[in-house]
Amino acid sequence: MYLPHTEKDKEEMLKAIGVSSFEDLVKQIPSKFLNPEYNLPEGLDEVQAARHIQKLSEKNRKTLNFLGAGAYERYTPAAINALISRGEFLTAYTPYQAESSQGTLQTIYEYQSCMCALYGMDCSNASMYDGATSLAEAARAAVRITGKKKIIYSAAINPQYLKVMKTYFAQSEEYEFIACPLEDGKVTLASLDKVLDERAACFILQTPNFFGLIEDGEAIGKAVKEKGIIFIVSADPASLGMLKTPGEMGADFATGEGQSLGLPLSYGGPYLGIFTCAKPLVRQMPGRIVGMTTDKDGKRGFVLTLQAREQHIRRDKASSNICSNEALCALSATIYATLLGPSGLRELAEANAGAAAAAAEKLTEIPGIKKTFSGNFFNEFVITLPCDADMLREKILEKENIDIGLPLKTLFPEMGNALLVCATETKTEEDIDRLAKAVKENL
Amino acid sequence: MIDNRLSIEKSVPGRRGITFKNSLRAKAAIPAALCRKEAPLLPEMSEFDAVRHFTKLSSLNFSVDTHFYPLGSCTMKYNPRFNEEVSALKGFTAVHPLAKDSAAQGTLEMLYDLSSRLTELTGMDGITLQPAAGAHGEFTGLITAKAYFRAHGETERVEVIVPDSAHGTNPATASMAGFSTVNIASEPDGRLSLTKLKEKLGPKTAVVMLTVPNTLGIFESRIEEIAKAVHEAGALLYMDGANFNALIGLVKPGEIGVDLMHLNMHKTFSTPHGGGGPGAGAIAAKKHLLPHLPMPLVKKDNGKYFCDYGDSRSSGQVKSFFGNTGVLVKAYAYLLTHSAKETGDIARMAILNANYVLAKLKDLYPCYSKEYCMHECVLTPGHDMIEKGLKTLDIAKGLLDKGFHAPTVYFPLIVHEALMIEPTETESKETLDEFIKAMREIHDEGIADPDSLKAAPLRQAVKRLDEVQAARKPNIRWQA
Numbered sequence: 042m043y044l045p046h047t048e049k050d051k052e053e054m055l056k057a058i059g060v061s062s063f064e065d066l067v068k069q070i071p072s073k074f075l076n077p078e079y080n081l082p083e084g085l086d087e088v089q090a091a092r093h094i095q096k097l098s099e100k101n102r103k104t105l106n107f108l109g110a111g112a113y114e115r116y117t118p119a120a121i122n123a124l125i126s127r128g129e130f131l132t133a134y135t136p137y138q139a140e141s142s143q144g145t146l147q148t149i150y151e152y153q154s155c156m157c158a159l160y161g162m163d164c165s166n167a168s169m170y171d172g173a174t175s176l177a178e179a180a181r182a183a184v185r186i187t188g189k190k191k192i193i194y195s196a197a198i199n200p201q202y203l204k205v206m207k208t209y210f211a212q213s214e215e216y217e218f219i220a221c222p223l224e225d226g227k228v229t230l231a232s233l234d235k236v237l238d239e240r241a242a243c244f245i246l247q248t249p250n251f252f253g254l255i256e257d258g259e260a261i262g263k264a265v266k267e268k269g270i271i272f273i274v275s276a277d278p279a280s281l282g283m284l285k286t287p288g289e290m291g292a293d294f295a296t297g298e299g300q301s302l303g304l305p306l307s308y309g310g311p312y313l314g315i316f317t318c319a320k321p322l323v324r325q326m327p328g329r330i331v332g333m334t335t336d337k338d339g340k341r342g343f344v345l346t347l348q349a350r351e352q353h354i355r356r357d358k359a360s361s362n363i364c365s366n367e368a369l370c371a372l373s374a375t376i377y378a379t380l381l382g383p384s385g386l387r388e389l390a391e392a393n394a395g396a397a398a399a400a401a402e403k404l405t406e407i408p409g410i411k412k413t414f415s416g417n418f419f420n421e422f423v424i425t426l427p428c429d430a431d432m433l434r435e436k437i438l439e440k441e442n443i444d445i446g447l448p449l450k451t452l453f454p455e456m457g458n459a460l461l462v463c464a465t466e467t468k469t470e471e472d473i474d475r476l477a478k479a480v481k482e483n484l
Numbered sequence: 485m486i487d488n489r490l491s492i493e494k495s496v497p498g499r500r501g502i503t504f505k506n507s508l509r510a511k512a513a514i515p516a517a518l519c520r521k522e523a524p525l526l527p528e529m530s531e532f533d534a535v536r537h538f539t540k541l542s543s544l545n546f547s548v549d550t551h552f553y554p555l556g557s558c559t560m561k562y563n564p565r566f567n568e569e570v571s572a573l574k575g576f577t578a579v580h581p582l583a584k585d586s587a588a589q590g591t592l593e594m595l596y597d598l599s600s601r602l603t604e605l606t607g608m609d610g611i612t613l614q615p616a617a618g619a620h621g622e623f624t625g626l627i628t629a630k631a632y633f634r635a636h637g638e639t640e641r642v643e644v645i646v647p648d649s650a651h652g653t654n655p656a657t658a659s660m661a662g663f664s665t666v667n668i669a670s671e672p673d674g675r676l677s678l679t680k681l682k683e684k685l686g687p688k689t690a691v692v693m694l695t696v697p698n699t700l701g702i703f704e705s706r707i708e709e710i711a712k713a714v715h716e717a718g719a720l721l722y723m724d725g726a727n728f729n730a731l732i733g734l735v736k737p738g739e740i741g742v743d744l745m746h747l748n749m750h751k752t753f754s755t756p757h758g759g760g761g762p763g764a765g766a767i768a769a770k771k772h773l774l775p776h777l778p779m780p781l782v783k784k785d786n787g788k789y790f791c792d793y794g795d796s797r798s799s800g801q802v803k804s805f806f807g808n809t810g811v812l813v814k815a816y817a818y819l820l821t822h823s824a825k826e827t828g829d830i831a832r833m834a835i836l837n838a839n840y841v842l843a844k845l846k847d848l849y850p851c852y853s854k855e856y857c858m859h860e861c862v863l864t865p866g867h868d869m870i871e872k873g874l875k876t877l878d879i880a881k882g883l884l885d886k887g888f889h890a891p892t893v894y895f896p897l898i899v900h901e902a903l904m905i906e907p908t909e910t911e912s913k914e915t916l917d918e919f920i921k922a923m924r925e926i927h928d929e930g931i932a933d934p935d936s937l938k939a940a941p942l943r944q945a946v947k948r949l950d951e952v953q954a955a956r957k958p959n960i961r962w963q964a
Contacts (some may be wrong), residue, residue: 043754044833045912054836056912058843058856064833066856067837069703070735079824080604087566090820094813098575100590106520108580109806120535122572125758128549129542135760137555137892140944141884143488144544145759151491154961157525162839164960167760172617173804181656181660182708202802208778208800211627211662214635218650256516279685283512286520298804308591309581309805310616311762323958329760331743334954336937341488342946346954352619352656353895357665362656365617365750365765372538379491379534380501383523388504394512402511417514436585447582466504473508 044460048230095242105443105472107400109421109463111172111199112312113279114466118304121376123225125369135329135368139344141218142456145368148344149331152371155378159286159386162317167329168371169363172298173202174256176245176275176363177209178316178327179294182458183243183271184216186325191241191290195228196220198275198477200452201230226252226423232354233264243271245481249280252461253397253421254414266291278315278374279291279393279465282386287317294318303377313370323348326363393420394463396473403477406460413459423449428484430460430466441475441479485947486544490955491537492962495527501534525964544945545759546889552915554841556860556892556904557651557699559729559751566821567754567814571939576813581805585790591784591809592789598816602747606725607736608768612777612809618654618726621746621765624778624802625802626661628769629691629720630774631799641690641719647676649700649896654693654724663690670898674700674853678709685717691744695724696737701838701857703730711741720744720773727750729908730835730859737768745770749808752830753815764811777866777906778802799829800963830860836860837916841907844920848927853900862899863891869927872934876901879926881940881948886922 046054051063060066085093097347106114125131129144136142138150149167154166169175180192194203203218210216219399220242221228221236228246237244244265248256258274265272273294279301287295299313300306318326324347332346352359381389397420405412409427426433430448438442446462453459464473518593529537546553553560570576579588599611615621626644633641644658645666655665666684671677685692693716698704704710723737723745729752731737739747750757750763757763769777771828776800779794790805822830835858842851842861849863865874880890882901892904907916930937941947 042820043564043910044829045910046836047831050913051836053755054840058839059838060856063836065833067703067858069705069845069855069858071705071708073738074735076734076828077607077739079827081827082602084823084826085820086531087821088568090817091570094570094817094822095573095575095592097590097594098570098573100593101575101579102829103575103578104583104585104587107581108582110582112578112581114578118531120531124535124538126543126568127539129547130759131568131756132548132558132560132598133759134555134558134889136758136891138546138880138884139949140881140941140946141546141551141889142759143945144541146542147488147490147544148538148759149622150960151962154490154492155526156525157961159525163626170620170762171804172621174616174802192877198530199804201801205800205804208619208627208802209660211630211660212800216529217866234799250565257518268842269681281520282524283514283519283553285518289520305576305810306580307810308579308583308588310803310808311764311810312804313524316655318532323960330958330960333959334950336946336949338947340946342949343955344949344951346951346958346960349955351652356652357520357655359652359656359659362619362623362653363617364619364653364760365748365757366761367616367762368760369756372759374869376534376538379529379537380531381526381529382495382500382528383526385502385504386502388528391509391512391694392504392506394514395506395508395510396861398511398513401511417513417518421559435584438587439803444583444587446579466506468508469506473683479604 088432091165094340105475107446107462107476108444110447111298112200112306113301113465114306114467115303117305118380121373124376125373129462130372136345140396143343148330148372148375150343152375155375156315159189159278160256160317162295163320164323166326167272167331168366168368169316169328170367171312173205175253175296175314175316177206179296180206180243181209181275182325186244189240189242190215193219193221193236193241194245195247197252198245198247199251217245225416226254227256227416228261230260230264233261237268239268241270242284243273245273247275249277249419250416252423254416255284255419258285262291279325280390281283283390291402293322299374302374304373311367311370315376325360328363328366334365344361351449390437390464396424400462400464400473403473404480407481422463422466423459423463426458426460430458436483443476443479445480486703487540490962491527492796497528499528501529501531521873533932551887551889552893552911553889554905554907555889556906559906559908560873561725561753561908562910563756565574567817571810571813583940587787592782593812595868596784596789596815598812599782600817602932604767605732606745606768607738607874609771610774611766611768612781613766614778614803615765615813616803616808617694617761617763618746618765620659620802621767622653622657623660624767625722625744625746626691627799628773628776630661632773633690635797641688643688644690645684645692647743649898652697653702665705667917672697675704676710678706681710682713682866691720691832693722693724695727697727697730697858700853700862702853707740726751727859727876730831731825732831734831744773749811749815754818755811755814762808762811764808769772774939795962798934830909837907837909837911841916845923848924855925860904863903863905864899864901869930874930874937877901878937879903881946882926882937883922884941888922889918
């Protein structure tokens with residue numbers, strides 16, 4: 042048990058307080074509300090609880106997994122768990138008392154530095170909840186800065202991100218959401234031209250996009266900036282050891298899902314919202330920011346800074362209500378970036394692009410299967426099947442214990458039998474052969 | 485001498501921690517035109533360099549494991565290692581959020597069981613586990629209320645009433661959810677004024693947000709009348725559950741008239757704060773609000789668990805995928821090991837500990853309230869300290885040098901020079917006695933030699949830091 046009080050302790054403490062029983066302390070609570078009936082099971086001891094949870098975890102199916110669509114199977118280097126399990130990191134709070142939190146503060150500074158380096162941006166905050174909420178907060182910032190209420194987005198952003206963004210605008214009809222149509226799965230200058238207009242607060246691009254395709258962010262960015270519109274890019278950090286950065290595309294805000302930096306899938310969280318921006322926008326960022334400064338003796342130290350943006354100071358005028366963020370996930374990502382370094386991140390991107398290229402090659406060798414789009418892709422791609430994608434997925438899951446990917450019909454009815462397939466650095470040639478064999482035999 | 489070099493300053497070109505030798509790398513064929521021009525400015529370190537770097541940094545932190553951490557409103561209780569171990573089981577961590585329900589039955593059953601237990605503890609009718617943190621939960625609560633009023637054609641309800649003792653997240657959330665905030669000044673005893681509330685309630689009121697117990701550590705004794713007034717005005721009562729550690733197993737918010745409330749897994753339910761997160765901030769709701777919660781919700785049919793994606797009455801989705809499941813496993817593990825009575829003991833011992841600290845310190849540090857407190861108390865420096873020019877900040881810094889984390893300072897805003905102390909239930913009497921001794925010494929030493937206390941801390945990695953310089957010339961990343 043986690044309570045240290047002995048009967049003797051309780052007696053002494055009640056006596057010191059000057060009451061005879063605990064009930065005397067809670068007289069401010071109307072008695073009819075005190076001690077209600079609870080219909081709860083008996084408490085288990087640790088041995089029993091361990092057995093119960095172990096059994097539950099085994100009810101989840103261990104599959105060979107080719108699902109991506111915003112969450113990616115990653116290898117977590119062993120050193121990361123060893124470090125983030127240290128109680129000094131794990132059980133600390135937000136670093137409000139800077140002098141006794143220099144460990145957390147310096148790691149956040151290093152996190153911000155790593156994210157700026159990866160994204161090619163000037164500023165990063167200390168983290169948001171996930172990629173979707175980061176993007177939603179960037180869109181909110183754009184609306185706040187411009188006073189405009191129209192948001193244009195690429196039709197190939199993650200549909201969950203769009204849903205979250207609309208929720209972040211409280212589903213209010215005041216705001217106009219316009220999708221930029223696609224050509225061959227991507228945004229083109231021609232498709233962009235149909236929707237761009239000066240009344241928009243921002244344009245949102247995702248690259249690699251939801252279909253895995255790498256967008257021509259530089260040309261798109263140029264067109265967007267020419268209209269004086271805020272350019273927001275959502276990018277997968279695992280791609281940025283190799284691919285063009287949002288900074289090179291001219292992004293004003295760049296966001297991403299940091300789960301890609303070695304975090305486990307864990308059925309959706311905790312993940313890591315990466316949020317970066319260009320220098321002039323630093324005071325528009327939501328969330329915490331750590332800065333380097335000096336102490337009384339001129340020695341280097343770190344503090345939470347630019348707090349005048351935040352809820353505990355500005356209350357209803359704050360840039361966001363965010364308080365708790367994903368600090369430990371940010372630490373994990375920082376250690377990941379440190380262990381990999383620039384060469385490791387390049388190799389990671391190559392391993393992803395290579396695995397996906399190999400999977401696409403093998404799958405499209407199967408008669409009746411073709412690639413849906415022609416563009417360059419990173420670690421996932423869409424194929425069109427000659428049969429119902431949901432049924433094939435179900436069949437192969439049951440027979441072979443392989444999850445072949447995400448059927449797109451529910452999200453994009455016009456795409457019919459399309460399947461989004463992902464392969465990351467965790468996949469080998471043998472895994473891909475197993476996938477191709479299973480698909481071929483079960484078509 | 486403390487080594488405060490950044491990782492990038494320890495970087496040596498050519499050093500590596502992790503490499504990827506996967507043969508498929510050779511298959512990568514991305515045209516150079518799509519690639520970045522320069523490699524990112526990241527450290528190059530061996531694995532051991534990195535392990536030593538981060539281990540040394542960790543040693544510069546105070547944490548619950550190493551120090552008493554009475555940070556008011558944050559519930560810095562012990563974080564059981566059992567929770568950590570089971571949440572790291574591969575069976576849980578390897579599940580993709582888009583896995584078919586049939587492949588995720590273990591996780592779904594866990595979430596379903598956790599939902600049932602939390603629903604029972606709160607006395608509500610249902611719960612969403614999607615929000616990633618407390619403030620995210622508040623936002624979820626308010627957009628749920630918004631969807632409810634929209635469905636009932638009451639779109640003229642645009643105001644959220646918040647007492648001036650509330651956490652900053654309450655008014656910030658109201659703005660984010662598209663409401664305007666109406667503030668109410670607290671009564672001299674720290675409670676909400678029923679008269680003032682009734683003056684502000686009206687056809688424009690959507691929600692009244694109330695922290696119970698409030699940020700002064702006091703229970704709203706008139707909660708029944710408050711709830712009645714709120715409901716008569718056609719509005720909803722939202723309870724900020726940041727302080728639920730005072731009520732768990734003792735009072736069901738559903739019975740006191742609350743329509744919607746959030747719970748912080750990283751406070752009441754013992755999941756670690758991780759230096760600022762991740763948390764999880766479930767929203768429990770009464771029946772009339774359930775269709776308006778964000779989706780998906782976990783449901784059970786015929787012994788099988790599944791995600792229900794709701795319909796157009798839902799307020800949407802506040803996060804990609806389900807929620808912070810990895811955190812929720814920890815909260816589940818915590819609840820599994822507690823019976824109903826044992827959950828009540830959490831609140832009882834939290835209240836006992838706070839009152840013990842209050843009783844032993846109030847002669848030197850006057851308490852804002854004259855009553856017994858719930859799970860936390862708000863003290864202030866006495867006149868003798870103020871006359872010497874000593875401030876709450878000095879007391880906080882003095883505590884660091886005595887090996888204690890500081891309480892929450894300067895909050896709630898309605899108390900001048902506030903020191904908000906929440907010991908939590910997992911601290912022993914001996915630890916509290918040491919803390920009480922340190923607080924009394926700080927008082928005596930401060931009176932005898934105020935300048936020394938104003939210079940504190942002297943025994944930390946750094947002395948007081950120049951925050952003005954940090955904000956004027958922001959240096960928030962390394963550069964080449």
